[in-house]
Amino acid sequence: MSSIHVLSDLLINQIAAGEVVERPASALKELLENSLDSGATEIEVRLMQGGIKLLQVADNGGGIARDELPLAVARHATSKINSLEDLEQVGSLGFRGEALASIAAVSRLTLTSRQASEKHAWQIFLESGAMSEPQPAALAAGTTIEVNDLYFNTPARRKFLKTEATEFAHCDEMFKRIALSRPETAFTLMHNGKAQRALRSAQGNPRQRIAAILGDEFAQASVVVDEQSSGLRLWGLAGLPTYSKGTRDAQYVFVNGRFVRDKLISHALRESYQDVLHHGRHPAFVLFLELDPQGVDVNVHPTKIEVRFRDGRAIHQFLYHALNKSLAGSKAGEVAMPINHETAVSRPYAPQPPVFTHQTQMGLGVAQPQGFYQTMFGNNSSVKSVAVAGETIQYEQEIPPLGFALGQLHGIYILAQNVKGLIVVDMHAAHERVVYEQLKTALDAHAIAAQPLLIPVTFNADKLDVVTVEENADTLTELGFDMAALSPVALAVRAVPAMLKDADAAQLARDVLKDIREFGASRVLTERRNELLSTMACHGSVRANRTLTIPEMNALLREMEVTERSGQCNHGRPTWFQLTVSELDKMFMRGQ
Known part of the structure; x- marks a missing residue:
């Protein structure tokens, strides 16, 4: 074994480059962060061959003084911190002072910079640790860093780089993160x-920036998030559950302007979507978390992509409740959910005002008298009006977002007409969400009303179910049930939750007892609460192939409009779709 010796500065920097400069995108990140820290308002990036041949970043920031140019590329030299106190409340993106030294160790680097007070710019060249003297150069303002032939002197490292297209894709992704921040x-x-x-x-x-990078489709299919509490703020855009993705590539979280990937944050955001997102799908969001710099440690990982919070539990709770609240505010009808994402062609003729008609000949569900809407909304001197089959119907409100029911299709879907066109509602999924949210609200208020049964429902049960009833009477009462053991193998249901009075009492009781038996009463009312209430709601919602009257359909539409998260069922599937008149025109090639 050779004797212990001190490594050369070049080798030290090349080793550091292996951690900090994994690929061209890593170098791009460091250079962009330096530009932002310099106060730049305009940044230009030029790449050749995916950043392997050339990576140039030019900014209009404050620039670097001539005498400080050698220090800028020296290891552990920085203008961003001076003491441990500064490190504990880092406000800049960079602070380690090793990025430029590491990049220069594995490339041919040119640094040109000019401060506003200087008559001209100054430039230095670096290659394999050797640095030239500063020379005069031409530059309007700011700093330009040119990185040529990345890893030219470390071929073992360079062979791990991928194709030009792959490396550019990584650079583009890094560019998007910085631009979003x-x-x-x-x-x-x-x-x-x-x-x-x-x-x-x-x-x-x-x-506008988010739409420019992630597309107008995301910007339109998202809700605005802006919540504050106890020195914390979460703001940005969160995609609606209907805009879910098969991968996590549209998830961007920034902590004090720094892009991070943090398990605690990811878990909190994932939990916020759990109640509305279909399994196997991932949400899309661009969210910014702001807090006191002293509350987060950014000195955790060489690439600074990981952070550690002083009070992780408080951060988790804040993120969960903030995003959950924003998503809960989206009710059916508030955000248009197009049936497809193609832009409808413009019509050469002016659109006509919507006319609500009633058709009795088509046999879609149960026919309804034309005077129904007038009866529903009544007569009033301040009411508005709409034409229905040749007569004027008056109503007090604006036309509701989900419109008025026209009929029922195959006992599964409700067809309704609103200002934009046709609404299609999955009646079971929609009613299931409405009942589910009502159960959650009632349970939170300890106010689930019980509906006594005129004739108790009895059923055979195994001994464990009977024991579960005897040991969890209080829990069952809180859930709106009254059950009693008739024998070691039989139970009687005397009361069920009033909202579920039309459900199959025996099957409902079996499912509830199964959850309590499997997870315990305390977990059922806490962490398993939503799963249990979802099961109960499924029993209480209208089933497919059940014929509804027009008043029943309209009642469900009105419930959807005031129910939180009613755009998705309990399993994350959409409950309704909008088909606009323009889209119908396109299907029938009207105006073409």
Whole structure:
């Protein structure tokens, strides 16, 4: 074994580069963060061959003084912290002071910079640890860093790089993260001489930047999040459950402007969507968490992508409740959910105002008298009116978001007409969500009303079910049940929750007892609460092939409009779709 010796500065930097500069995208991240820390408002990125041949970042920031250029590329040299106290409340993106030294150790690097007070810029060259003297150069303002031939002197490392297309894809993803974190900064991305992205400053309008990167479809199919509590703030856009993805590639979380991937944050956000997202799907969101820098430790990982919170439990609870509240505010009809994402063609003729008609000849469900809507809304001097089959029907309210029911299709779907066109509602899924939310509200208030049965329902049960009833009488009462043992193998249901009075009492009781027996009463009323109430709601919702009257259909539509999360059923599937008149016109090629 050789004797112990001190490593050379070049080798130290090359080792550090293995951690900090994994690929061109890693170097791009460090350079972009330095530009933002310098106060840049315009940043231009130029890449060649996915960033392997050339990676150039030019900004209009504060620049670097001539005498400080050698320090800028020295290891552990920085202007961002001076003491341990500064490290404990880092407000900048960079602070380690090793990024440029590591990049310069594995590339041919040119650094050109000019401060506003200087007559001209100064430039230095670095290759394999050797640095030139500062030389005069031409530059309008700010700093330009050019990285050529990444890993040219470490071929073992370079062979692990992927194809040009793959490396550019990683660079583009890194560019998007940084651009999302600073909407007020203008960014440009060039690859092989071609413009890939040109993002103007979105000062005061972060939604514009988010739409420019993730697309208008995401911006339109999302809810605004902006919640504050105890020095914490969460803001941004959260995609509706109907905009879910098969992968997690549209999830962006920033802590004090820094993109992070944190297990605690991911768990809290995933739990927020649990009640509305279909299994196997992933939500999309761009969220910004702001807190006192002293409450988060960013000095956890060399790439600074991981953080550690001083009070993780408080952060988790805040994130969960903040996002859950924002998602809960989305009721059916508030956000349009198109049946497809194609842009409808414009019609060469002016659209006519909506006319609500009633058709009795089609046999879609149960026919309803034309005077029904007038009866529902009554007569009033301040009412508005709408034409129905040749006569004027008056109503007090605006036309509801989900419109009025036209009929029923195959005993499964409700067809309704609103201002935009046709609404299609899965009546079982929609009613299931309505009942589920009502049960949650009632249980939270300890007010689930019991409905005594005129004739108790008896059924055979195994001994464990009987014991469960005897040992959990209080829990069953809180859930709205009154059960009693008739024998060691028989139970009687004397009362059920009033909201579920039409359900199969015996099967409902079996399912509830199964959950209590399997998980215990305390877990059923806490962490398993939603699963239990979802099961109960399924028993109490209308079934397929049940014929509804028009008043019943309209009653369900009105319930959906005031029920939280009613755009999705308890399993995360959509409960309704909007088909606009423009989309119908396109299907029938009207105006073409």
